Amino acid sequence: MTGQGEDVNYILALKQELRGACKKLPYYIDHVVTKKDVERYANKYQENDCKKDWIPDWRRLPRELKPRIKRIKKTNTAPMVSQPKKPQTVTNEEVIQKLEVLEKKDSEHKSDEETEEKEKNKDDEEDEVAEEEYDEEECEEENDYIASYFDDGDNYEASDDNMDEATY
Amino acid sequence: MTHFETQICSCLLQAHYGEIVAKVGTHLIRTGCQPLRLIANDTETPIDQVKKALCVLIHHNFASYHVHKRGFVEYEVHCAHIIRILRYPRYIYSAKTLYGDTGELIVEELLQNGKMTMSAVVKKVADRLRETMEDNKTREHSETSNTFVRLVQTHFLQKCGLVSESVTAEGSQPSRAPTLITDEKEMYTVPNLSVVAQGKRRRMSEDGTEPKSKRSKPEHSDQEMEFVGKSGDSGGGIITDLHRALASLARATVESVVQERFGSRSARIFRLLLRKRHLEQKQVEDFAMIPAKEAKEMMYRMLSENYISLQEIPKTPDHAPSRTFYLYTVNLLPTARMILQRCYKTVVNLINRREYETRENKRLLEKSQRIEAIMASMQATGAEEQQLQEIEEMITAPEQQQLETLKHNVNMLDSSENQVDETIFILESYINTTRIEKEVPSKR
Numbered sequence: 084m085t086g087q088g089e090d091v092n093y094i095l096a097l098k099q100e101l102r103g104a105c106k107k108l109p110y111y112i113d114h115v116v117t118k119k120d121v122e123r124y125a126n127k128y129q130e131n132d133c134k135k136d137w138i139p140d141w142r143r144l145p146r147e148l149k150p151r152i153k154r155i156k157k158t159n160t161a162p163m164v165s166q167p168k169k170p171q172t173v174t175n176e177e178v179i180q181k182l183e184v185l186e187k188k189d190s191e192h193k194s195d196e197e198t199e200e201k202e203k204n205k206d207d208e209e210d211e212v213a214e215e216e217y218d219e220e221e222c223e224e225e226n227d228y229i230a231s232y233f234d235d236g237d238n239y240e241a242s243d244d245n246m247d248e249a250t251y
Numbered sequence: 252m253t254h255f256e257t258q259i260c261s262c263l264l265q266a267h268y269g270e271i272v273a274k275v276g277t278h279l280i281r282t283g284c285q286p287l288r289l290i291a292n293d294t295e296t297p298i299d300q301v302k303k304a305l306c307v308l309i310h311h312n313f314a315s316y317h318v319h320k321r322g323f324v325e326y327e328v329h330c331a332h333i334i335r336i337l338r339y340p341r342y343i344y345s346a347k348t349l350y351g352d353t354g355e356l357i358v359e360e361l362l363q364n365g366k367m368t369m370s371a372v373v374k375k376v377a378d379r380l381r382e383t384m385e386d387n388k389t390r391e392h393s394e395t396s397n398t399f400v401r402l403v404q405t406h407f408l409q410k411c412g413l414v415s416e417s418v419t420a421e422g423s424q425p426s427r428a429p430t431l432i433t434d435e436k437e438m439y440t441v442p443n444l445s446v447v448a449q450g451k452r453r454r455m456s457e458d459g460t461e462p463k464s465k466r467s468k469p470e471h472s473d474q475e476m477e478f479v480g481k482s483g484d485s486g487g488g489i490i491t492d493l494h495r496a497l498a499s500l501a502r503a504t505v506e507s508v509v510q511e512r513f514g515s516r517s518a519r520i521f522r523l524l525l526r527k528r529h530l531e532q533k534q535v536e537d538f539a540m541i542p543a544k545e546a547k548e549m550m551y552r553m554l555s556e557n558y559i560s561l562q563e564i565p566k567t568p569d570h571a572p573s574r575t576f577y578l579y580t581v582n583l584l585p586t587a588r589m590i591l592q593r594c595y596k597t598v599v600n601l602i603n604r605r606e607y608e609t610r611e612n613k614r615l616l617e618k619s620q621r622i623e624a625i626m627a628s629m630q631a632t633g634a635e636e637q638q639l640q641e642i643e644e645m646i647t648a649p650e651q652q653q654l655e656t657l658k659h660n661v662n663m664l665d666s667s668e669n670q671v672d673e674t675i676f677i678l679e680s681y682i683n684t685t686r687i688e689k690e691v692p693s694k695r
Contacts, residue, residue: 090344091666091669093344094340094341094344094669095340095662095665095666095669097339097340097343097344098339098340098665098668098669099665101267101339101340101359101362101363102266102267104363105266105267105268105363108363108364110268110272110307110310110311110365111267111268111269112268112269112270112271112272112300112303112304112307113269113270113271114269114270114271139306139310140310140366143309143366143411144306144309144316145316145324147287147302147324148287148302148305148306150299150302
């Protein structure tokens with residue numbers, strides 16, 4: 084049914100060419116690149132530029148997929164930072180800062196801090212991807228802690244009547 | 252999605268878009284719809300990588316999103332579109348035969364890039380054409396534009412609808428926008444049907460409405476081969492019954508599968524059953540002129556693999572076996588479905604085997620590529636004949652032989668994939684049009 088051998092060979096060649104070309108396009112996402120401890124000689128001669136060139140048409144995609152634009156400190160890594168609604172990603176220094184501040188101030192001032200940090204974070208430099216992930220989790224944990232701080236307190240007082248369950 | 256469909260998608264996504272996209276895509280095939288966070292959690296992938304992967308999937312029309320009524324965005328993947336990757340070379344080739352090199356490059360660019368604006372495509376293709384030949388630049392642009400327009404008119408390419416963005420996530424209704432953004436439509440390739448009249452490509456387009464309108468009255472067994480007929484009383488028109496044509500093709504495909512798998516005598520029995528619809532064991536033996544014992548064996552074998560089926564017709568109310576007719580028959584639709592699944596499995600096996608072969612010989616392949624690169628650079632800088640020969644001899648003769656064998660095997664496996672895809676095309680077309688036909692009576 085296929086017909087002549089010419090067709091078959093040409094289609095075969097096309098197929099193999101497509102497969103090879105795909106790997107060089109920016110749509111090909113490799114496994115997570117491990118942090119470079121030493122700058123490898125080979126990396127200088129590898130073309131990584133084309134991989135980061137693709138910018139999707141954001142009009143056609145949900146906003147949640149859009150990364151936050153980093154300040155151009157590292158031109159190699161693509162700007163891909165998640166943007167959660169309430170909690171913001173913070174760097175390590177800021178986390179420590181935040182902790183210190185929270186220790187000193189009352190819990191009532193916390194919301195002010197958060198809004199200040201929100202504005203601050205929009206201009207912040209970010210570390211590499213791995214650290215961002217770490218920060219995000221840490222930040223979320225922190226915010227979970229903060230968010231449930233009052234909740235736990237409420238439940239604690241409420242369950243005073245029952246006294247059935249063990250309290251923390 | 253079936254197990255094999257999922258596997259095929261996983262293989263194809265991995266080969267063309269990398270491990271992360273494959274992981275996210277496969278996960279969504281298995282789970283159906285999911286929001287972003289859930290995908291990241293379930294696949295244990297960092298969320299920014301999931302985002303990238305989703306962007307790639309949506310951009311290439313493998314995935315889409317919608318807003319759940321509770322306000323968050325859900326993503327889903329379209330398996331059939333991913334499996335269509337197997338057919339990309341054929342699309343490019345048919346564009347080439349109809350619209351020349353320009354058409355070929357346009358289709359290739361769009362297939363590789365998912366969606367592009369017309370201006371971007373025309374520019375890129377014109378540049379590529381200009382590189383290969385020393386031609387007048389302005390002429391190439393207009394020629395490319397014209398070819399592009401013709402491709403759109405004949406439905407090789409299709410404009411994407413524009414979505415309006417709302418605050419949280421996606422947009423509502425897609426509407427046609429003046430700015431052209433086009434993508435490759437999932438289309439059928441140059442059909443093997445020679446009976447179909449001109450404009451066949453349009454008829455073979457994805458939407459099932461066209462075949463419906465052209466269908467003639469319900470078929471009788473002796474009208475199986477008639478798929479070109481007169482329309483109505485006007486006398487002048489010729490219609491093509493696509494569904495019947497597809498059924499006929501599917502039948503031929505299944506027959507040849509039976510032949511290859513069970514032998515020519517079983518194929519004879521199979522064709523007999525196709526023609527006579529329902530036959531008893533004894534009748535089969537007589538008509539096919541095959542001894543009883545062998546006939547029984549062949550038929551039970553085909554029965555066990557679901558190529559033929561058995562129907563009981565009781566003569567008495569108590570369904571006693573001695574007073575019941577047992578008729579063998581062929582149900583084309585379920586058989587076609589079963590063979591289609593086998594095709595998917597075959598493709599998975601072919602891909603795995605090819606990748607295995609490549610992996611096993613990776614060291615040798617890399618060595619040969621390095622040597623080629625060295626030779627190319629040496630030739631460019633003008634090296635002596637003897638030096639080139641020395642480099643060539645770095646690959647020993649047995650290694651050369653190994654490379655040749657590897658290349659031969661890989662080519663064979665690749666061609667086989669293409670051929671199986673052809674079978675997939677026929678069977679899928681038949682199954683999908685049959686489904687449409689079955690829906691019509693209920694609507695009446």
